[in-house]
Amino acid sequence: MQTLTLYTNPNSRGRVVRWLLEELKVPYQIKVLEYGADMKSADFLALNPMGKVPVITHGDVVVTEAAAICAYLADHFADKQLAPATNSPMRATYYRWLFFAAGPVEMATSAKAYDWRIDAENAPAVGSGFYQNTVDALETALQHGPYLCGEQFTAADVYVGSQIIWGMMFKTLEERPAFTQYSERLQAREAAIRANQLDDALQA
Known part of the structure; x- marks a missing residue:
């Protein structure tokens, strides 16, 4: 199973992704980053050059931007039915x-x-x-x-x-x-x- 990790801060849009992950009821890890040095570190900038959260890593996949993360997760865990079927109007x-x-x-x-x-x-x-x-x-x-x-x-x-x-x-x-x-x-x-x-x- 691919490890799913959410990089977040409780005072950020990471709350949106946390909520979706709880709706999906799938295993995930949390990495809390502080504003400033943590988000501007070389390691994190390699994931998101903007130096902002939220970010998810899912195995080797990296997704930034809260709306994109929501769309990705809903599609990947399609069995959870948090997106309409692709052939639905x-x-x-x-x-x-x-x-x-x-x-x-x-x-x-x-x-x-x-x-x-x-x-x-x-x-x-x-x-x-x-x-x-x-x-x-x-x-x-x-x-x-x-x-x-x-x-x-x-x-x-x-x-x-x-x-x-x-x-x-x-x-x-x-x-x-x-x-x-x-x-x-x-x-x-x-x-x-x-x-x-x-x-x-x-x-x-």
Whole structure:
């Protein structure tokens, strides 16, 4: 069996991957890196030249970027059914919202957090466009079921849900009823509770 290792920090997007790993219920190891010297060490930069977590190694495979890690793990452990079947129309929905959160949502919420200028002059060139349009589009993703792919909970819910939960926590995303109800459903999942407990213990 290939060893699966998550390089993380409890104050990072590594929490997203931890949650997914707990949903998958597969064996994995944790390596906690501190910000600064640990993440900028030669050994870690060989895995991720950005010097950031999360990173996973799975045997000889290295995957960086939380959304990519989620997609990889859901595909590799396909028997866990955390991604729609490749021949299902929902597969497109799954990809759509997973990468919408990694692109426009990440950009829009970062711009709001740091007061970056997005206006009529530059919005057409910015991946998120106007903040309000991004938030409105995200809300439409939640209209067709308890989860992004209807009745099926997927890795996209882990990633998109994390963005929504953190966005509302840090006031970079409006607290709309659709977002709060979705967040409550996700945070009540056993794997989400367990993952948070594990990372909170590391934080302490």
